[in-house]
Amino acid sequence: MRYVFAAATVAALVLTLAGIGAGLQQVTITYWQYFFASKVKLVDDLVKQFEAQNSGIQVVHENFPYDAYNQKVASAVSAGQGPDVINLFYGWVPLYVDSGYLQALPAEAFSPMEIERDFVPMVKNSRFDGKYWALPTAVRSLALFYNADLLRAADIGRPPITWDEFLTAAQRTTVRDAAGRLTTEGFGVSPAGQDHQLIREVLFRQWGVAPYSADGRRVTYATAQGAEAFKWYTDLISQHKVGVIDFFPGGNGYRDAFMAGRAGMIVDGSFAVGSIRAGTKAGWGVTELPRRTLGGEPSNFGSYWVHGLTVHAQGARRDAAIKFLKFLTSEQVQRLWLQQVGELPASRKLVNDPQLAADAIYGPFIRGLAYARATFFVDESAQRQVLVDAVNEVVVNNKSPRQALDEAAAKEQKILDEFWKKHPAK
Amino acid sequence: MSVPQLRLGTRRALWAYTFLFVPLLFYIAIRLGPAFSSLYISLHEWNLISPSKPFVGLQNFRLLARDPRFVQAAVNTVRYVLVGIPVQMALGLAVALLLQRINRFRGLFRALYFMPFVTPIVAAAWVWQWMYSESFGPLNEILATVGLPLQPFLRNPGQALYAVAAMIIWQYLGFQIVIFLAGLEAIPRVYYEAAEVDGASGWRLFRHITVPLLNPTLVFSVVYGTIVFLQLFTQVLNMTFGDQGGPLAGTLTVVLYVYQLGFQRFMMGEAAAATAVLFVAILGITLLQIRVLSKPVEY
Numbered sequence: 001m002r003y004v005f006a007a008a009t010v011a012a013l014v015l016t017l018a019g020i021g022a023g024l025q026q027v028t029i030t031y032w033q034y035f036f037a038s039k040v041k042l043v044d045d046l047v048k049q050f051e052a053q054n055s056g057i058q059v060v061h062e063n064f065p066y067d068a069y070n071q072k073v074a075s076a077v078s079a080g081q082g083p084d085v086i087n088l089f090y091g092w093v094p095l096y097v098d099s100g101y102l103q104a105l106p107a108e109a110f111s112p113m114e115i116e117r118d119f120v121p122m123v124k125n126s127r128f129d130g131k132y133w134a135l136p137t138a139v140r141s142l143a144l145f146y147n148a149d150l151l152r153a154a155d156i157g158r159p160p161i162t163w164d165e166f167l168t169a170a171q172r173t174t175v176r177d178a179a180g181r182l183t184t185e186g187f188g189v190s191p192a193g194q195d196h197q198l199i200r201e202v203l204f205r206q207w208g209v210a211p212y213s214a215d216g217r218r219v220t221y222a223t224a225q226g227a228e229a230f231k232w233y234t235d236l237i238s239q240h241k242v243g244v245i246d247f248f249p250g251g252n253g254y255r256d257a258f259m260a261g262r263a264g265m266i267v268d269g270s271f272a273v274g275s276i277r278a279g280t281k282a283g284w285g286v287t288e289l290p291r292r293t294l295g296g297e298p299s300n301f302g303s304y305w306v307h308g309l310t311v312h313a314q315g316a317r318r319d320a321a322i323k324f325l326k327f328l329t330s331e332q333v334q335r336l337w338l339q340q341v342g343e344l345p346a347s348r349k350l351v352n353d354p355q356l357a358a359d360a361i362y363g364p365f366i367r368g369l370a371y372a373r374a375t376f377f378v379d380e381s382a383q384r385q386v387l388v389d390a391v392n393e394v395v396v397n398n399k400s401p402r403q404a405l406d407e408a409a410a411k412e413q414k415i416l417d418e419f420w421k422k423h424p425a426k
Numbered sequence: 427m428s429v430p431q432l433r434l435g436t437r438r439a440l441w442a443y444t445f446l447f448v449p450l451l452f453y454i455a456i457r458l459g460p461a462f463s464s465l466y467i468s469l470h471e472w473n474l475i476s477p478s479k480p481f482v483g484l485q486n487f488r489l490l491a492r493d494p495r496f497v498q499a500a501v502n503t504v505r506y507v508l509v510g511i512p513v514q515m516a517l518g519l520a521v522a523l524l525l526q527r528i529n530r531f532r533g534l535f536r537a538l539y540f541m542p543f544v545t546p547i548v549a550a551a552w553v554w555q556w557m558y559s560e561s562f563g564p565l566n567e568i569l570a571t572v573g574l575p576l577q578p579f580l581r582n583p584g585q586a587l588y589a590v591a592a593m594i595i596w597q598y599l600g601f602q603i604v605i606f607l608a609g610l611e612a613i614p615r616v617y618y619e620a621a622e623v624d625g626a627s628g629w630r631l632f633r634h635i636t637v638p639l640l641n642p643t644l645v646f647s648v649v650y651g652t653i654v655f656l657q658l659f660t661q662v663l664n665m666t667f668g669d670q671g672g673p674l675a676g677t678l679t680v681v682l683y684v685y686q687l688g689f690q691r692f693m694m695g696e697a698a699a700a701t702a703v704l705f706v707a708i709l710g711i712t713l714l715q716i717r718v719l720s721k722p723v724e725y
Contacts, residue, residue: 182560
């Protein structure tokens with residue numbers, strides 16, 4: 001008994017001394033992200049793992065509700081406070097770079113060449129002035145969710161590969177009652193959901209139109225082909241009537257309808273897998289977004305959240321923050337992120353991992369990453385509104401798709417001009 | 427040195443002022459302060475994130491005047507008032523007059539009419555949204571049953587505003603009824619009895635006794651109801667959640683647009699300018715209503 005006590009005392013002494021020793025060179029850095037239960041839990045675990053590997057570095061992980069995130073960050077910025085490493089939506093990065101809040105990632109630790117070799121192509125969106133300002137752990141892309149039971153009942157053998165097959169499947173799964181009311185949508189349309197991205201980065205491109213000029217300064221979709229692509233989409237609603245906007249009310253009504261077995265197909269992001277998996281009773285599956293023709297050009301919209309280094313990270317904290325950033329964007333963490341959060345890895349190598357690409361649910365999203373583009377938004381909510389309004393001009397006001405699209409392009413050009421007037425150099 | 431003895435009344439008043447002072451401080455800090463700072467912000471280009479927030483004079487107001495979405499939000503907001511207030515007043519007064527005539531179950535009816543007012547707004551808005559649904563809503567179910575054409579309601583820019591206004595009228599009707607009932611109760615019975623002795627009845631009693639003596643209540647109801655409609659936000663946001671402000675901004679209000687400008691697009695300067703415009707409009711309309719509608723009567 002006495003020996004045990006003595007041993008415990010010695011052990012305690014040693015531990016205390018070790019603690020003091022470590023305390024002398026302890027660096028504390030702060031990481032901010034918005035609250036998303038599975039992300040918060042994973043990052044808590046990752047922080048423990050990182051601290052165990054890097055004695056002397058302590059990471060404080062703080063999170064805020066999504067709706068308050070920007071305000072919280074903004075007030076921290078203006079007060080000269082805030083984290084060393086921060087999580088941001090890729091579309092906000094230009095604004096943050098511009099405000100002087102982010103520091104460029106040091107080329108020694110993150111060489112642009114290596115980033116472009118190791119990360120999926122859309123990550124290029126985070127490069128300004130030849131430098132990278134932030135990097136993602138995970139990315140998201142779109143795919144087609146289908147209700148396998150409804151397709152089977154409509155005698156459709158396999159999920160659609162072309163948009164023609166898609167239309168046939170949508171028409172055959174659409175059900176109306178005696179009064180002509182839609183009771184099951186073939187396609188759960190939602191211009192304000194993911195469909196505006198579908199039109200912008202998928203339909204336009206597959207119809208041979210680049211939506212914007214390469215430098216992101218000009219709207220270039222208002223062409224005859226662009227109008228044709230746009231008409232193809234609005235025809236789903238006004239001509240073929242395979243879906244109605246707000247079939248189920250609410251922001252995610254299209255997804256709710258799908259989960260309730262009232263929509264044959266929807267276009268949605270990888271981030272929707274979790275709720276669809278939890279809430280869908282019918283058999284369902286995921287397939288890559290259809291193409292215009294068999295073997296035609298594939299296209300997809302991707303988006304991502306990035307981790308950036310703020311100007312607060314200086315000296316020893318900067319070194320620690322760089323280490324943490326390396327760790328957060330490592331392949332090992334990306335794998336965990338996919339397993340526990342359900343977001344796709346940002347590394348090319350993992351994307352090309354045959355085992356991941358063969359996954360029945362994540363596979364189609366992962367394959368989509370190879371050809372996904374992230375739109376360079378300057379004012380995401382205003383730009384979305386422009387396309388949503390254009391769809392409504394056609395389906396509610398019976399405007400011609402060409403005219404609605406021309407007007408949309410003029411409006412969106414104004415938004416871009418406004419931004420570029422204030423930000424002469426990208 | 428001796429403290430001068432205060433009279434009991436003075437001491438009591440001092441205490442009252444002391445206690446009143448605390449909420450006043452609170453009011454200044456969380457209401458007046460931010461209101462003035464938003465006036466200050468409205469004169470600057472105030473991006474939420476950008477560190478440079480230059481003074482731009484009235485530029486934000488000029489931008490708003492040229493912004494078709496803001497103009498539409500302003501027009502919509504006025505339409506809500508023009509549609510909502512007369513209907514709400516007429517229905518509220520009619521129900522209050524009917525309730526005043528019955529003795530049995532009056533409390534029950536009053537409670538039933540009042541219930542929407544204490545129902546959580548967001549929940550009510552979502553239920554109404556489903557009621558208007560083209561495929562699943564009971565309203566279209568009724569239309570289909572009697573063979574009338576189906577209506578898009580919230581999906582049509584021409585109908586959506588009225589559909590939202592109907593929900594707000596429903597929601598505030600009970601409140602108006604209770605106010606009207608209190609006003610009606612306060613009219614002394616002797617006026618009616620005297621008029622009846624003189625041979626007046628029905629419409630003439632209502633026209634010459636009820637309406638003039640109810641004037642203070644009417645003015646309060648109109649002013650209060652108007653402010654509610656001018657500040658409309660929660661119901662509109664929740665009834666058209668996907669495409670906020672309805673298809674082609676058919677239901678968009680000034681306050682909802684302020685929210686979109688400020689918190690979705692980070693343009694705090696323009697958002698603050700829009701609130702300044704709204705503040706002046708509410709103040710102006712309220713003063714005008716009080717001036718025009720108030721008709722003090724003495725019998």
